[in-house]
Amino acid sequence: MNCQQARELMDAYLDQELDLMTSSQVGRHVAECEGCGEVYAKYRRVRDGVSEQMPYFAAPPKLEEKIRAELDLRKEERRAAKTVANWGRWAAIAACVAGVLLFTFVSVRALRRPSGSELLAQEVVSSHIRSLLANHLSDVVSSDQHTVKPWFSGKLDFAPVVKDLSADGFPLIGGRLDYLNDRPVAALIYKHRQHTINLFTWPSAGGDSGPQSYSVRGYHVLQWTRAQMTYWAVSDMSAADLNNFARDFMR
């Protein structure tokens, strides 16, 4: 170790911050080199002397009180903020619950109290399904409208309109008596490829209307009124095909 290296390391040597190896090298140099030994002795004296003289500023007595008060205040603030946040959270939860309740209430109301025609559409679909299940599709099996129409007379207090739509792809299969909307009604059965169409009809007081479409449990339902007769067509075929059927029937 040369003099310059030793003098550069002098502070760290004095502060005992050198590793053991370097420290002993500096120590040996200072002991052996007269010039560096003198510089080291002076430096040590100066460092210790100045360090002793350096004033230490103690905190003013009231500062600790102030800080404790400040910390308590922050704690209160934090707690208050937490409380506000909690209130906010509860308010949000309450709002959500209220919203869900309202939605449920409205939905349940809508479900439990559907409009009269929606109810009827459900009844129509039920009747359609029943007719397919019970193998009781037709009371009179005929593709001839002139056979089907007279069959109803004497069984109903009205004469239903019976049309054969074979030319349009909807051949008439037959007719049946059914009970809908608290009254006996005529059910006409049509086919469209593999699909069965039930067309329920009975007299109505209202003017012409529709067609109005409904969808119940995957079945399409069309309702219309013409010449004071109401019609409910139901089938599992597509809505477009059912629309065509209604259009052809009304023509």
Added chain:
Amino acid sequence: MVDVRKERWNKQAGTQVGREERELFEKVILPHLNSAYNLARWLTRNEQDAEDIVQDSFVRALRSFDTFRPTEDGRAWLLAIVRNCCRTWHQRSRVAQAVELDVDSQPALAAWSDPEALLRNAGDSEQLHAAIGELPLEYREVLILRELEELSYKEIAQIVEVPLGTVMSRLSRARRELYARLSASGGQVGR
């Protein structure tokens, strides 16, 4: 119902932790108030600013107390916050550094003919204050942390956020700069 009870229990546990945290804070951080004030006082050279900075530092310390590891030294941890607050204060108050020095250059070799004259000057507290106060901030902070807080180079390196070797050379340079100022003052003309 179970959820509500669970939440309430968690909340109680939360305040429990808060109280324990506060107790730990008072035990390991608050006792170093004097160290905090001393550093702030030396770095700002102003009583009122030092007080404000120390208060701000404690608020910050409590806020970030979750980053404190119990194995750490509470004093070094707090002093790092105080030092950063002082830095911010300096930037905000735009206290121009009187001397622009290459603070990390190699320390000059010490050569005083009369250490006793230097020490006599150091004994004059006004001279000593002025000499330390006029040192660049980079020198002052390592000097205070070493001579008055007697922290290790490693702790100083963490507080000042520089490598260990930089602390070594900076401290060396800081002392020699201070001693040069002290030997130059007190009637001796110029440097």
